[in-house]
Amino acid sequence: MKYAIIGAGPAGIEAASVLAAHGKEVTLFEKAPSPLKNIADKAFLFPNFAPADEMVQTLDKKLQNELITVLYDTEITDLSRVALTGTVESYGDYAATMPQSSFAIPSEWKLTDAKGHTYFANKVLVTTGYTPFDAHRKEELGYGIYKGIHTSIEMEKMIRHKLFFLMIRRPPRRIVFLQCVGSRDEKSGNHYCSKVCCVTAVKQAIEVKKLLPNTDVFVFYMDLRMWGQGFEEMYRQSQETYGVRFVRGRISEASGTFDGRVQIKAEDTLMGLPMKMTTDLLVLMVGMEASEGTRQIGHSCNICGDYGFIHTIDPHLQDNLTSHKDLYAAGTCKRPMSLTDSVNDARAAALAMLDS
Amino acid sequence: MNNFSIYVIPFCTGVLLLLGFSVLKYWRWIKRFDKLQQAIIRKNIWSWKFLPAIWEAFREGLLHWRIAKKNWLLGYMHRSLAFGWFLLIVVGFVQALLAFPDGHPFWMAIFYNYFVHEDNLLVFPDAPLFADIMDALLLYVLSGLALAVFKKLWSRPLGMKRTTRHTPLDRVTKFALWCIFPLRLLSETATSAIYHNGGFLIQWLGNGMAGIGIADPYFEYICWLLYSIALGTFFALMPFSRYMHIFTEIFLIYFRQLGVRDNADQKSGYTMFELNACSRCGICIDGCPINKELDITNIQGVYLLQSIRNHDWRKRQVSIAENCLMCDRCVADCPVNIDLNVMRRHVRIQNKRPIDTSGNYSYLDTVQPFNAIGRVAYFGGCMSHLTPGTTEAMERIFQAAGQKYWYMDRDRSICCGRPLLQQGFTTQANELRRKNTELIVNSGATMLITSCPICYRSFKEEYHLPIPVFHHTEYIDYLLTAGRIKLRKSDRRVAYHDPCELGRGCGIYDEPRRILDATSTLLKTKDEREHSRCCGFNLGNTTLDTEEQRKIRNAALENLRQPNPDVIATACPACKKAFTRAEEFPVEDVAEIVAENLIS
Structure with missing residues (x-):
């Protein structure tokens, strides 16, 4: 039995380590030159403020297993089912006619990478993950046009460097976070909630307050979804201990001022008033979108669901199975998920692969 | 015998x-001709027209x-x-x-x-x-x-x-x-x-x-x-x-040649001639984006006129009149040159009359007058506030040309009134126009430049300002011809989208194309100039939902992407927003492309 995992993020690595622990040979395909691209530059993890580096190191260590082979710079562009005799089956017919349990012709997965190399595996797990929403698409928020407007990803990097670059320029007097940029947004076409931005903003606001206690921190939100264990407490703490201020309302537009700050126009929907505010930094909490790899695999195997995420059979009991036999999915390639959920999901996927 | x-x-x-x-x-x-129309007829009736x-x-x-x-x-x-x-x-x-x-x-x-x-x-x-x-x-x-x-x-x-x-x-x-x-x-x-x-x-x-x-x-x-x-x-x-x-078409042609135009606010004698000059040939149906992309085939110009002429009950007339993007495609196609959208607006005005007089205008007086003698006035427009890339580029161009300017709606802005007018709110639109006219005339600015074709058409057709009004593409074209700015030619391939209000509305097709020709390789698209497709997010329509608007936009995008350009250029902030919402394909305003390629 050969196992292949596409994408060496937290989910991919976790699943690989579980499979390896059960004595299976696993090949990991990663299109970047190093693993864990999305969390490598994070500072701390919610809700316990554990340094992200620890997590990265732990996961990295799990890769040091002789049963796990990692192929970097290998972008899987096509996934198809071939019979062991060597003839390529027509994919759509296969899915439609063959019941999953009775598999007449012994066959396996053929993975083709961007350079044209082919690999074969019996079981494939897709962990191609997400990509942050491109804030340029919300031009009214001025990202990429005015100074002082950043995404939450960039903010996390800055926090990792203790806001060093921010401090040499000029210690900010005020920082504004804006929730739901590119998620729950009719106009950009993403109706879903990205799930992690609310708590990330609370976390980043606390970290900013820890580093710069005299800076005003505002968070503009539609509603705050503190769904996880410890999140609500963190939200409360941010207000009581750190004095972060939360404003219910959306920012409609942001523009630069003559002295290089940012002016925002918004509405405070609890007060029922329009407002203007000048800030040194505007942080856009960008949502999650299906990554390009996810879309590509989804299209090549016809398992593309809503918004380009991968569609699984059943969200409750068969959440790791796709409509194809021996093709599994885990992590944020299915829907927005926190890191915790993603890693757990990967373990579940590994078990599902071992079971069948 | x-x-x-x-x-x-x-x-x-x-x-x-x-x-x-x-x-x-x-x-x-x-x-039924109104006073202005009567005066025009009396003045021109004995001419060679x-x-x-x-x-x-x-x-x-x-x-x-x-x-x-x-x-x-x-x-x-x-x-x-x-x-x-x-x-x-x-x-x-x-x-x-x-x-x-x-x-x-x-x-x-x-x-x-x-x-x-x-x-x-x-x-x-x-x-x-x-x-x-x-x-x-x-x-x-x-x-x-x-x-x-x-x-x-x-x-x-x-x-x-x-x-x-x-x-x-x-x-x-x-x-x-x-x-x-x-x-x-x-x-x-x-x-x-x-x-x-x-x-x-x-x-x-x-x-x-x-x-x-x-x-x-x-x-x-x-x-x-x-x-x-x-x-x-x-x-x-x-x-x-x-x-x-x-017979009516002959009368209509005669009155039109005399210089009579339709009354924008209500039905007049000329409207009756236009209504009856429609032969219901149905040529307006095929071009209509709402027919093409959404298969809604009962709201086109021909049915509007039919409904008004037959005195259909008001609800039906309104439902036809409201569901239109006001993209003017049918007006361009009409073989009798009937101004269909004016009649559409008549029905909308009738429908909105009960709520037209309400409104809070107190904010108008918080906008401060400005002494702009020796400067040009620049009006970005509400939509340009949502595409700050465009206004930013215009400011850079003004600086490069050494032109002093007054960005009149940088901080507090008053709408030009056209979106209200499109929906039939004439009283409210008049209030805004009154204040804007006052601001512009009192500032002493020498000309008015706007980045938004909607505002441009409004200032040009509905304001009667004493100073010339330019869209920024016209102005940049002028700067280029006068040699006040110089551009380098990049090797980017550009497809240009004609905004409805700028192209069919004001007849500006060549200026943006000249500019783009000077800075890049301009590609031809299948439907362009007067056949250009609406981006779907035109402010004329408030009844289509986002999904339907998206369908119209995607059709327009497909047409633009067909010659395989590197970037899509447009000259309207509303079109730009519509396209950037779609997916990650670079869309830039003509002004942005110019600002990138300025030789200072």
């Missing part, structure tokens, strides 16, 4: 009814030039019916005049063959020639009629995907019209079977008919009676059906 028969009565009644109702209607409409009017009426009313340009077969169909019938009547009158120099009743031209059998006896020297001409003309009309029948079955070869659904009255009238010419052929043949008169066609057919033994005066009489009834029915129904356009 006899010159009366009882069967001419239906025809005469029809003609009298037509004349009576037409005069009555035209008189009522002319009385009737000469181009006659030429246009001949070209459009008879030859159907604009339709022929769209599709020559469709043009031929309309031309043969209109021009052919016209010639048939004219030549018929000449023929009757020559045959009866002492005078004759007016139906003689129509029923000439029944009364005059003595072709071969030389009533007048050129009689056989006339008979041949009349036959040829009848053949010409019949060929058009055949095409019309063919079009009803299969309209694609005539360049129309969809045709109009007509009202029952229109159908009856059309049936009467279609009967006229075959019945004329039949009647003349029946006469010819007995007397062997007529031209090459009728004689040949008459001999054939006599050959099979039908040479019966009673049959002949019935044929002529049916012909007369068909004519009479058509004429009697004409003032109440779409065929009222035949």
Whole structure:
């Protein structure tokens, strides 16, 4: 039995380590030159403020297993089912006619990478993950046009460097976070909630307050979804201990001022008033979108669901199975998920692969 | 020789009814002209403007030039019916005049063959020639009629995907019209079977008919009676059906040439002429993006006019009038050049009247006046606030050109009023226009430049400002020609999207293209200039939901991406926002492309 995992993020690595622990040979395909691209530059993890580096190191260590082979710079562009005799089956017919349990012709997965190399595996797990929403698409928020407007990803990097670059320029007097940029947004076409931005903003606001206690921190939100264990407490703490201020309302537009700050126009929907505010930094909490790899695999195997995420059979009991036999999915390639959920999901996927 | 028969009565009644109702209607409409229109007519009525009017009426009313340009077969169909019938009547009158120099009743031209059998006896020297001409003309009309029948079955070869659904009255009238010419052929043949008169066609057919033994005066009489009834029915129904356009179009062309325009706020006499000049040809249906992408086929210009003319209940008129992007595509397509969107706005205004007077204008007075003597005024517009890339680029261009400017809505902005006007809120729009005019005039700025085609059209058409108004593409084009800015040529391939309000609305097609030609490689797209597709997010429509707007936008995007450009350029912030929302394909305003390639 050969196992292949596409994408060496937290989910991919976790699943690989579980499979390896059960004595299976696993090949990991990663299109970047190093693993864990999305969390490598994070500072701390919610809700316990554990340094992200620890997590990265732990996961990295799990890769040091002789049963796990990692192929970097290998972008899987096509996934198809071939019979062991060597003839390529027509994919759509296969899915439609063959019941999953009775598999007449012994066959396996053929993975083709961007350079044209082919690999074969019996079981494939897709962990191609997400990509942050491109804030340029919300031009009214001025990202990429005015100074002082950043995404939450960039903010996390800055926090990792203790806001060093921010401090040499000029210690900010005020920082504004804006929730739901590119998620729950009719106009950009993403109706879903990205799930992690609310708590990330609370976390980043606390970290900013820890580093710069005299800076005003505002968070503009539609509603705050503190769904996880410890999140609500963190939200409360941010207000009581750190004095972060939360404003219910959306920012409609942001523009630069003559002295290089940012002016925002918004509405405070609890007060029922329009407002203007000048800030040194505007942080856009960008949502999650299906990554390009996810879309590509989804299209090549016809398992593309809503918004380009991968569609699984059943969200409750068969959440790791796709409509194809021996093709599994885990992590944020299915829907927005926190890191915790993603890693757990990967373990579940590994078990599902071992079971069948 | 006899010159009366009882069967001419239906025809005469029809003609009298037509004349009576037409005069009555035209008189009522002319009385409804508002003061401005009356003044214009009085001023220009004795000028030479009737000469181009006659030429246009001949070209459009008879030859159907604009339709022929769209599709020559469709043009031929309309031309043969209109021009052919016209010639048939004219030549018929000449023929009757020559045959009866002492005078004759007016139906003689129509029923000439029944009364005059003595072709071969030389009533007048050129009689056989006339008979041949009349036959040829009848053949010409019949060929058009055949095409019309063919079009009803299969309209694609005539360049129309969809045709109009007509009202029952229109159908009856059309049936009467279609009967006229075959019945004329039949009647003349029946006469010819007995007397062997007529031209090459009728004689040949008459001999054939006599050959099979039908040479019966009673049959002949019935044929002529049916012909007369068909004519009479058509004429009697004409003032109440779409065929009222035949005469009304001539009046409309004349008034338009005199310089009369529609009243933007309410129905006027001119509106009535426009309403009745619509022949319901349905050419406006195919181009409409709401028909093309969403398959909604009951809201196009032709149905709006039909609904207004038929006095449909208000709810129906409103539902038609509200569901429109106001992209002006139908106005560009209309062969009669009817300003459909003005009439659409009339219905919207009527509908919004009860809530039009409400509104809070206190914020208007918080906008501070500014002394901008020696500067140009720059009005970004509300939509440009959502695309700060454009305004930023314009500021850089002003600086590069060394032009002092006043960015009048940088901080506090007042809407130009056009979005309100599009929805029918005239009182509210007037308040905004009053304040903006005051600000601009008092500032002393030398010209007004705007980045938004919606504002541009508003300032140009609805404001009557004492200073010139430019869209930024016009202004950049001027800067380039004057040598005040210099651009480097990049190797990017650009597809340009014509915004509705800038292109079809204000006729600005070449300026942005000249600019783009100077900085990049401009690609041709399939539907461009006046055929450009709406981006779907036009402010004219408030009834479509986002999903439907997206469909229209995707069709426009597909057209733009088809030549495989590196970047899509446009000159309207609303279009730009619509396209950037779609997916990650680079979309830039013309101003941004210019700002990137400035040589300072």
